[in-house]
Amino acid sequence: MYSDKTMDLFRHPKNIGEIKDADAIGKVGNKICGDVMWVYLKIGKNKKGEEVIEDIKVKTFGCVAAIATSSALTEVVKGMRLSEAEKITKQNVAGYVGGLPPAKVHCSVLAVDGLRKAIKEYKKKKRK
Amino acid sequence: MKRIYLDHAATTPLDERVLREMKPFFSEKYGNASSLHSFGREAREAIERARETVASAINAEPEEIVFNSGGTEGDNTAVHGIAYPNRKKGRHIVTTKIEHHAVERACEFLEKDGFEVTYLEVDREGFIDLPKLEAATGKETILVSVMHANNEIGTIEPIAEIGKICREREIYFHTDAVQSVGKEKIDIKAMNIDLLSASGHKFYGPKGVGFLYVRKGTKLRPLMHGGGHEKGLRSGTENVVGIVGLAKALEIAEAEREKEAARKRKLAKGLVKQALEIENSWMNGPEIGKKRLSNNVNLGFDFVEGESMVLMLDDKGIACSTGSACSTKDLRPSHVLLAIGLKPWQAHGSLRLTMGRDTKEKDIRQVIESVNEIVGKLREISPMYKGGN
CATH class of the missing domain: 3.40.640.10 (Type I PLP-dependent aspartate aminotransferase-like (Major domain))
Structure with a gap:
């Protein structure tokens, strides 16, 4: 039922783990199914002085789709401007993993929510 | 394989x-x-x-x-x-x-x-x-x-x-x-x-x-x-x-029933004993014996999700099932596991292994080895394990 790309990402997930001195952590859970995801961010600046995702790591308690989407998302956003990363949608993420079965589309929400929550946390911290 | x-x-x-x-x-x-x-x-x-x-x-x-x-x-x-x-x-x-x-x-x-x-x-x-x-x-x-x-x-x-x-x-x-x-x-x-x-x-x-x-x-x-x-x-x-x-x-089945039941119970006992040596694990259902189907083993592992376990085991050629919400069409955990008092996240980590006439002692050993490895792997990437951060 999963695409080859999804299975490949599940078997060899990228950017798994923690960032000890993370600038922000986005902790999200899916109340319906019980999946949990923590997204760790390290923010830096590019040559133009814009904020970019310097490093990202993720930890996932969830199914194949949750693990694959979180892995795919980290690869895509690494080095990306924050303003750009914020705009990523669940449809984008489902695309990164070669599509998801209908019942599994909600899993891609978790990855998007986790990233957005982490960015929000980062902005909140910065304001203080 | x-x-x-x-x-x-x-x-x-x-x-x-x-x-x-x-x-x-x-x-x-x-x-x-x-x-x-x-x-x-x-x-x-x-x-x-x-x-x-x-x-x-x-x-x-x-x-x-x-x-x-x-x-x-x-x-x-x-x-x-x-x-x-x-x-x-x-x-x-x-x-x-x-x-x-x-x-x-x-x-x-x-x-x-x-x-x-x-x-x-x-x-x-x-x-x-x-x-x-x-x-x-x-x-x-x-x-x-x-x-x-x-x-x-x-x-x-x-x-x-x-x-x-x-x-x-x-x-x-x-x-x-x-x-x-x-x-x-x-x-x-x-x-x-x-x-x-x-x-x-x-x-x-x-x-x-x-x-x-x-x-x-x-x-x-x-x-x-x-x-x-x-x-x-x-x-x-x-x-x-x-x-x-x-x-x-x-x-x-009737002719072989008693002999098969005794044989499978012995295998189930060994399987459960070894599986429970994995930390933060438990067995679902009654103890192995007369009040439990002889071929049924249902285990739970904290901090890991069942569908991931099933598909990783599948990669190793082992076929089993789970009561995790992720494996169902309606995304709710197994009604049976909830009815026996499991929390949704515990139902998440359930694994059902049901043996047959061809199941041998050495299969059980291999399964335990694989389960142990996979649970470890999935725990490494789970934020819930050891409190995560």
């Missing part, structure tokens, strides 16, 4: 001996059992022989066996078939919270049609409480439907005691015995069972064929109307080849 199949509660392979018995009925003895000529007669004779075999396996009379398409049909026929013709007596049904969906959804359908259904709670091991069952039944109760053995956690319900209670109160008693037929001793007379559903492919028979035991004198309405086959209780040309296969499979 040698594959290890540990999902025998889902289905079993067709036994070679069963296949041999079935073969002539595909293209040689292909007659319609309702036909008058010799082709028809040989099909009819085969069906009636099969009926006798099945009846004697559960201590029933041959005319009390209704062949059908399997467990779902049997359960639906029993629940709906009792409810409608008996509704003048009452509109109340008693069942449990851990039934197969075929009984559960059939009852839910009846609730929308003016019937009242009581879903009995179960304890941590999945057993119903007999006093609570007694208390739940009343003058309006027309049917009690309690499964014999649970498909997920292997709990064997006290059906003889339930049968006695129902008989005393003149309430029809149906049991879904899909998981237990061929594995547990069933005596419908001693157990006071009125209706019992079974499915061929769970005991090394073919898929798409099953039977419903219907006690003589039971007021039952059929689901299928037509040519009046199976004493009018199940119209439709008989699946001769399937029926012949089912009977042969049951005959073999």
Whole structure:
């Protein structure tokens, strides 16, 4: 039922783990199914002085789709401007993993929510 | 890669001996059992022989066996078939919270049609409480439907005691015995069972064929109307080849039942003992013994999710299943695991391993090794393990 790309990402997930001195952590859970995801961010600046995702790591308690989407998302956003990363949608993420079965589309929400929550946390911290 | 199949509660392979018995009925003895000529007669004779075999396996009379398409049909026929013709007596049904969906959804359908259904709670091991069952039944109760053995956690319900209670109160008693037929001793007379559903492919028979035991004198309405086959209780040309296969499979299962049960229990004990050496793990369902299906092991591992485990094990050639929400269509964890008191995240980490005739000691060793490795791998990426950060 999963695409080859999804299975490949599940078997060899990228950017798994923690960032000890993370600038922000986005902790999200899916109340319906019980999946949990923590997204760790390290923010830096590019040559133009814009904020970019310097490093990202993720930890996932969830199914194949949750693990694959979180892995795919980290690869895509690494080095990306924050303003750009914020705009990523669940449809984008489902695309990164070669599509998801209908019942599994909600899993891609978790990855998007986790990233957005982490960015929000980062902005909140910065304001203080 | 040698594959290890540990999902025998889902289905079993067709036994070679069963296949041999079935073969002539595909293209040689292909007659319609309702036909008058010799082709028809040989099909009819085969069906009636099969009926006798099945009846004697559960201590029933041959005319009390209704062949059908399997467990779902049997359960639906029993629940709906009792409810409608008996509704003048009452509109109340008693069942449990851990039934197969075929009984559960059939009852839910009846609730929308003016019937009242009581879903009995179960304890941590999945057993119903007999006093609570007694208390739940009343003058309006027309049917009690309690499964014999649970498909997920292997709990064997006290059906003889339930049968006695129902008989005393003149309430029809149906049991879904899909998981237990061929594995547990069933005596419908001693157990006071009125209706019992079974499915061929769970005991090394073919898929798409099953039977419903219907006690003589039971007021039952059929689901299928037509040519009046199976004493009018199940119209439709008989699946001769399937029926012949089912009977042969049951005959073999009965002959090997006790020996196989003892062998599998020993394997299950070893499997559970080794699995529980993995930290933060537990077993779901009753302890290995007489009150649990001999081939069923259901384990739980904290901080990891079942679908991920199943597919990682699949990569290693090991086939099993899970009650995790991620593996279901409605994204809710198994209703059985929730009914025994597991939290959704605990149901998330469940793994069901169901053994078969070919399961060997060395398979168990390999499975443990793989489970250990995979649980470790998944815990490494789980934020819940050791509190995450």
